[in-house]
Amino acid sequence: MSTPSSPTRGRPARLNQARTVQTALDLLNESGLDALTMRRLADAMDVQAGALYRYFATKQDLLTAMAERMVGGVAEAAGPAEDSDWSERAARLARALRAALLAHRDGARVYAGTHSTGPNTLGFADSLTGVLREAGFSDAEAARALYAVANFTVGHTLEEQAALQPENNGSADAGNLHEAATAGAYPHLAATLPTLTSTDFTAHFEFGLRLLLDGLRAVRQ
Amino acid sequence: MSTPSSPTRGRPARLNQARTVQTALDLLNESGLDALTMRRLADAMDVQAGALYRYFATKQDLLTAMAERMVGGVAEAAGPAEDSDWSERAARLARALRAALLAHRDGARVYAGTHSTGPNTLGFADSLTGVLREAGFSDAEAARALYAVANFTVGHTLEEQAALQPENNGSADAGNLHEAATAGAYPHLAATLPTLTSTDFTAHFEFGLRLLLDGLRAVRQ
DNA sequence: ACCTGAACACCGTTCAAGT
DNA sequence: ACCTGAACACCGTTCAAGT
Numbered sequence A, B: 001m002s003t004p005s006s007p008t009r010g011r012p013a014r015l016n017q018a019r020t021v022q023t024a025l026d027l028l029n030e031s032g033l034d035a036l037t038m039r040r041l042a043d044a045m046d047v048q049a050g051a052l053y054r055y056f057a058t059k060q061d062l063l064t065a066m067a068e069r070m071v072g073g074v075a076e077a078a079g080p081a082e083d084s085d086w087s088e089r090a091a092r093l094a095r096a097l098r099a100a101l102l103a104h105r106d107g108a109r110v111y112a113g114t115h116s117t118g119p120n121t122l123g124f125a126d127s128l129t130g131v132l133r134e135a136g137f138s139d140a141e142a143a144r145a146l147y148a149v150a151n152f153t154v155g156h157t158l159e160e161q162a163a164l165q166p167e168n169n170g171s172a173d174a175g176n177l178h179e180a181a182t183a184g185a186y187p188h189l190a191a192t193l194p195t196l197t198s199t200d201f202t203a204h205f206e207f208g209l210r211l212l213l214d215g216l217r218a219v220r221q
Numbered sequence C, D: 001a002c003c004t005g006a007a008c009a010c011c012g013t014t015c016a017a018g019t
Helices: A017-031 A038-044 A049-054 A059-070 A074-078 A086-102 A107-112 A119-134 A139-164 A170-185 A187-196 A201-219 B017-031 B038-044 B049-054 B059-070 B074-078 B086-102 B107-112 B119-134 B139-164 B170-185 B187-196 B201-219
Strands: none
Touching: A017 A038, A017 A059, A038 A049, A059 A107, A059 A119, A074 A086, A074 A119, A086 A107, A086 A119, A086 A139, A086 A201, A107 A139, A119 A139, A119 B170, A119 B187, A139 A201, A139 B139, A139 B187, A139 B201, A170 A187, A170 B119, A187 B119, A187 B139, A201 B139, A201 B201, B017 B038, B017 B059, B038 B049, B059 B107, B059 B119, B074 B086, B074 B119, B086 B107, B086 B119, B086 B139, B086 B201, B107 B139, B119 B139, B139 B201, B170 B187
């Protein structure tokens, strides 16, 4: 617990940005985003809430730093260009982004609610546009494809994590849906109910991702 | 879920669900989601905050009712089957969903944060799966395509409305991005910067939507 | 330089009591 | 039956003062 004396002037700081972000991510995993308050985070670090504001100007800034930290390593998921074609490398990046968001409770909500311009986020964007540009797509196509893949991935994972919340009571939702669909007003929902209520989110994600990549193939001719 | 429905014994109610949702949507447009509190809403209706809880058990329930109301009429946007092919009808539904979310400040944030199982939301889902089933897609394909299109559309519109917020200071974000990209660490972002920083969100949306629909065409053979 | 203590201006929600 | 008044248990954020 006791940190050895540091060569810095004055008292060694108990707090710093990296430790604060790490503790916040731990607390997020334990209790979820709604329970992540500046006061509870301060408690977990044995400090008063006001002290956090020496390292983050606002809670939003802390959340942005958390989002940036969550997507560390995602940019490298494309792998070497020799090993696979552009669509497989793009798919790997999208899967790595989803996995990074799923790795933390409410990860997609945190990520969607912030606008990181840190190296992990920019690295992911650079990596995906790079894969596409090297595959022969134009600069404009690569940029728009990045938006499409990223927005789909975040939108999907938002839904996926919301569906997994116990309070959202997947069974209540599915119950309502089943009731409404079989009442006759929604014949197409009734027919597709088994797939709609499936919890195989990986299959849902892979289907949507494949649509985007097949669509991209068609764009390139 | 107990609605005080009994037709007027005693005083006529000042409050009711429909008027409350409407006032909440007006307040949302004026001030944004962060400023939409139960107290301010109560003020706007000349009532005490506690009174709202006779009509909505929680704020979350109110937000769900708002989300459901926002997407009214979207289901009908497909148009008659005779007038256009399946992909155009599906595109019309996706565009109508985006337009409905854009019609209210923070509309996508409200929608993404709730799980409506009301007739407008279910009607949209039934309409889109119906278009696809009638076009020959399997039940499972139709259900998964619904998720892909809806998640992309909500994810896109979330980004779009976030980028339009004045506090998010599009210029600050674009400035950071420009600075970082031209510093040399992100060569592909630098090359695609003009498109990445474009504010023609309709073009971005249409590109992603086209990818999904072209991808669907490829799935069907 | 770093953190405490205490305050400011709020929140969502509950519920006895009035009318 | 419908709403008020007042409370409960919190929030994010600020800042003078201590060490």
